[in-house]
Amino acid sequence: MAQEATALVDRLRAELLVLSGPLSARRALRVALPGRCHRLVVEMEGPADPAVHHLAGRANRNERRAVVVRFRDEATRMTGRAVQGMDAVFTALSEGRVATLLLSDPLVGDRLIGGGRADEVLPLLAVEHDAEIVLVGGAVRLHEDVGALLTP
Structure with missing residues (x-):
């Protein structure tokens, strides 16, 4: 076990x-x-169900908060390790340079990129390249609802 x-x-x-x-x-x-x-x-x-949901929710909020802080830090310091916008994120994902894909909860799906809908193509590329996906909601403003933390 x-x-x-x-x-x-x-x-x-x-x-x-x-x-x-x-x-x-x-x-x-x-x-x-x-x-x-x-x-x-x-x-x-x-009974674990309600408690487990509470703890899992807290862990997810903590993870999201840490990713948002890291994204803001990298973007502010202009290290080149944080990008945002459909084109920049798509390019980085296609090249396998994304460690974490950040998405606003309602990713705009009617935007086409890479021959498909952005809300389908971007997560698929992230999974294909073993990038983490984090829904950040309104915790950070992302150009075109998408951002990425790049690999070192």
Whole structure:
């Protein structure tokens, strides 16, 4: 079980690992996990559904906040590691230079880029090149609703 949990944490780049069930089972699993997973573990007693949703939501908000701060910092310092706008982001994605794709929640879909709708093409390119996708909502203004943090 610990190997499967660790593999999922690695594959999903999880920031949270929720353990629920009998206390003895939770403790046994926690001890069997590698040290790098211990900081991700949250143990739950009783029904986990509402609590898990709350914790997952908090983790997502924290991740989004960190990405927005990093994007603003890179854009302000003009390091060349943050780009925005359809053309700049599409080019960077096509070249495999994007670490994180930032999208406003309602990405404008009727804009065509790369032979398809932007709301389909950009996420597909991100997945193809193993880039992280983060919906930033209104937390940061993005030219044409799209931005990217580039790989170093």
